[in-house]
Amino acid sequence: MTAYTFPQTIQGMNDQESDAYRRLLTKLQRKAIRNRIRTAYYDGKNQLKDIGYSLPPVAKDIEMVVGWPRKTVEALANRVVLDGITTQDGSELSRLVLDLMDANDLKQTAENAHTDALVHSCSFVATFQGNTSMGEPEAVIQEFPADCATGTWNRRTHGLSEALMFDVDDDGYTTQVLGGYLMLPNVMLSYSNDGGSWRVTERVPHEGRIHCELIAYMPDSKRPFGRSRIDRTVMSLTDSAVRTFLRSEIQAELYSVPPRYILGADEELFTDENGNHIPRWKVMLDQLLIIPKSNNGDQQMPQVGQFAQYSFEPHAAQLRQTALMFAAATNVPPDAMGVLTSNPSSAEAIDKAVKELCLAAESCQRRFAPAWERTIMTAQQLAGTDGAVQVRTQWRNPATPSRAAAADAxxxxxxxxxxxxxxxxTYDMLDLSDEQRRTLRMEARRNQARAYLANLANNNQESTGGEAHVSTAAEPTSQPEASTGNPAQ
Known part of the structure; x- marks a missing residue:
């Protein structure tokens, strides 16, 4: 995997900014090797680690991929899903805020940030003023993986006090650093390569927290930047599984061929007509083994025998044991690793593993939510939204219950x-999307308006009906008085 080549100096920085840049760059380069290793395991490009005696030399030329590290990352990432945002007071988000989130593809950006955090232990989400003349939204939310970004953690503010980020172009074969950003407590610097030399292209002052948030997996007081889901245990067990697969692949041709032996055979029996040695694999795979009769009558005929046929079971047993250890370390069910067992995992064992994953996902949601809420608030401020509202994040239920079970509860x-x-x-329990929530609120307001109009109509009808009733009661009393003019009647 090709490493990034970052600039060592940037023209246009003062002494304080240059010191911060070099300090953060040293920190980034110090972590680069481990980050590349974890990326290689996630992509299935990790190198074979031979322990010296278990594999023949030819095995080094065989490429064997075990996708367990990707499985352990995706198993948790698929349960940490940012489903949308809503206001803290329950009011409806403005159309401008919704358009801003859609323009930045917030859900996909969050998915990328969560996956990078699980692979590298952390990722960074920065917010910039957008250039609308270039087709950008008014505020840009961009995610940076840990192999091209770093920062300084402030324990008093529980956030980043400095951040260094690089825009890179990596197609898997070549890498190119396009530009970068340095965020300090009172200024944000943009720099790029201008004619072969790196220089500052923009300087934006700001107040308060820097516009960059840390997304860390399992952080603590000693390691605020978190821990990788692909830890040393995962890498060690993956290497063991790769070696087991290689041994079984090399010996696979021998499982169907019974091993044979020949006693009293001459070396000439294993040479061709040109005097070259016949390859061992050809001798072993020959269905008909022909031994010519010796011209020397005193010499005994070679004796041919057969050993017990090789079995795949030792490799399968070791692979099952490795899969069980991997499952215990990552809370992923053993069946998810594609290893068949004579006794499949029980429902209780699978449920226990899923519960552990759900607890880890809930912990991620609790830690990731404040960073995303601050990011959205910063994006509103940079976009110049009047009266930026406090928001809260909506997360999909990590247990992924069925619709029927959620509706019943x-x-x-x-x-x-x-x-x-x-x-x-209630909407959270039903796991409704933002669009469904907005539709339900619109229908509720429409029903309320209809009910209000119907109530007004009923009140008006009752009022009108009451007046007609009075006039109708007065008419019979007036008619007899008009007809009393005839005394005889």
Missing amino acids: AVKLVGAGILPPDSDV
């Missing part, structure tokens, strides 16, 4: 009066 809580039917909590 919601109906019971609504029926018991614990939840209102049109609450965001």
Whole structure:
């Protein structure tokens, strides 16, 4: 995997900015090797680690890929899904904010950031002022993996105080550094390659927190930048599985061929007519083994025998054991690794592994949510949105319950009066998308308007009906008085 070549100096920086740049660049390069190794494991491009005696030399030329590291990352990443955003007071988001999130493809950006964080232990999400004349949105939300970005963690503000990021172009074969950004407590610098020399192209002052957030997996006080999901245990077990697959692949041709032996054979029996040695594999795979009779009558005929046929079971047993150890380390069910066992995982074992994954996903949601909420608030401010609203993130249920089970639980809580039917909590339980939530709110407002108009109509009808009733009651009393003019009647 090709390493990035970052510039060592940037023209146009003052002494303080240059010191910060060199310090952060040294930190980035120090972590680059481990980041490349984890990326190689995730992409299935890790090199074979031979322990010296278990594999023949020819095995080094065989490319064997075991996708367990990608499986352990995707198993958790698929349960940490940012489903949308909503306001903290329950009001509807403005169309400008929704358009801003759609223009930045927030859900896909979040998915990329979460996957990079699980691979490298962290990723970085920065917010910039957009150039609308170039077709950009008013605020740009961009994600940077840890192999081309780093920062300094401030324990007092629980955020980044400095950040260094590079725009790179990596197609898997060649890499190119296009530009970068240096964010300091009071200024943000943009730099690029101008005619062979790197120089500052833009300097934007700001106040408060820098416009960059850290997405870290399993951080703590000693390691605020988190830990990689592809840790040393995962890499070691993956190497063991690769060696097991290679040994079984090399010996696969021997499983169907019974090993034979010949006693008292002359070396000439294993040479062709030109005097060259017949390859061992050809002798072993010959279905008909012909031994010519010796001209020397005193010499005994060679004796041919057969050993017990090779078995694949030792390799399969070792692979099953490795898969079980991998499952215990990553909380991924053993069946998900594609290893068949004589006793498949029970429902209780699978449920226990899924619960562990759900707990890890809930922990990720709790840690990732504040960073995304601050990012969205910063994007509103940079876009010049009037009255930026406080938002909260909506996450898909990591347990992924069925629609029927989720609906049944919601109906019971609504029926018991614990939840209102049109609450965001109810919508969260039903795992409704942003579009579905907006549609339901529009229909609710439409029904409320219809009910209000119907109520006005009923009140007006009752009022009109009451007046007609009074006039009708007065008419019979007036007619007899008009007809009393005839005394005889």
